[in-house]
Amino acid sequence: MIFERDSNCDSPYFTNVSKVTYITDTDLQTFTYLGYSYIIFVFDRTEFFDHNGKQQPIPEVILLGPGDFFNTRGYKGAGSIAIELPAQTIHIATGKPASELRNVIIDIKDLIPADIVDRMHSKLRVSTSFEEIKSILIDEIESELKQWNTQTKSSDVVKYIHEKKGLVSKQEIADLFCFSERTLERIFMKEVGTSPYLFISQIRFNNALQDLQLMNMDFSQLMLNYNYYDRSHFEKDFEKFMGKRIIQYKNGIPSLFEAALDRSYHKN
Template sequence: MKLKYYITGNASHLVEEFYNISYSEKIVPLKSIIIPMGFSSLAFPYSSNQYFYQNKKRRDFKKLTLVGQFYKSYEMCIDSPGFCCGISFKPTTLYKLINLDISQFTNNYVDFYSVKPILSKKLEGLFIKYKNNSEQLFKELANFLNLLPLTENKDTIIIDGVIEEIHKKEGLLSVLEIMETVPFCQKTLETQFKKMVGLTPGKYIRLRRFLSLMKKYEKEQINLKDLIYMYNYYDESHFSKDFKLFTNKIFKKYFKKDYLIVKEALKK
């Protein structure tokens, strides 16, 4: 399996990463959990060999697909060689692009044509046209996205500021601390944040802290017990609850297995 990231170019304010993930004959069939990574995305498969299981139901992955924010893991399956290209957005980008409540897509995959047919058709055309040239594909996508009209106002500016602070502190803060910096009551903050990001601020903070810990572990191989305390988990039991929430796995068993897709993504 090869996971490659590309320069986001003039769409860097909208896109977290462009990526191409390919599966060779050596590793298929492949099964791997996919854990939530804190962003929504669009993904285009170039073969019909990919599907996933969510709530024990099989879902085939065939068209340009909107991948909502997830706070639960799911299982991805690849039966034969192939590849997929995609766009991982900044947390509020999808809301700005389609001006819809993003929480309706949380923990879900949706055929993007059913959401925005005209936009979907244009994007799909680019994915198909540049099938054999990922670098050019992502340059064209960056140019295209950069020209689209966006829903931006004082509320999006505030929520973007909150997200920036959460990222800066790697999730090591509370909703009460955020409340001291925004002109919202807590209910309004939660409503606006969930509408634009897909998760409540509390859940997003927990996910960001968890991902910060996991990325540091995968990239630097710091002792897990040290990281648990570094990220303000009171003990292993406290960390285990978040681990179970976001991966649906018991953390001691997870580290004994080789989840290729997850570990490659966390090393970025």
């Protein structure tokens, strides 16, 4: 499997673009979408399974929300392109409370005319660079991307949580942005799909895992940097957000997940 990412994504509409190409058949792998919404273009034979192990039908272009996780299996010659969007995108695009869309695979053709989606999918299939990918997206769906980046009540809060790497309390956020904790809870459930506390935990976990993988950081330093009580505290977050215990991962973290960690948060 070849994993590529755009390390200089300066688009005002999306924060990261990545591409996966399967050069051999793969084992089942877990992929988690923490902190962002995603448009994913699927090419050829790729299978998605939910947390109960049930295979899900996969349209050619899908939208997923923050906190979703699926087990995936790719076959030789298949691949995908993932566009990372603000967490609130799934709510803005569908007009539905994001809390009702957790682990729901949305066919992008329900949101964008089918002829545009088909044309875009065909162009991206043969694209050869990230600049070309971004150009195709802007040419075909700039108006939708612009609309989906509309400022919402949670936008500045979500951005702040990312900037703080999840090292912030719900009370601090409520005070800083002049929301009551109850109001903040309602806003997040509607726009992000989860509670402020759980979203903060997701972002902290994601950043901790990146540091663990990319910086060869030992657990004692990781616990200190990210305010985990001990290793078991981190392992509980791992199981919560990945759907499996660390020990259940054969031969370490799967390559797709490991490669996905090789990214950094890009401010808008």
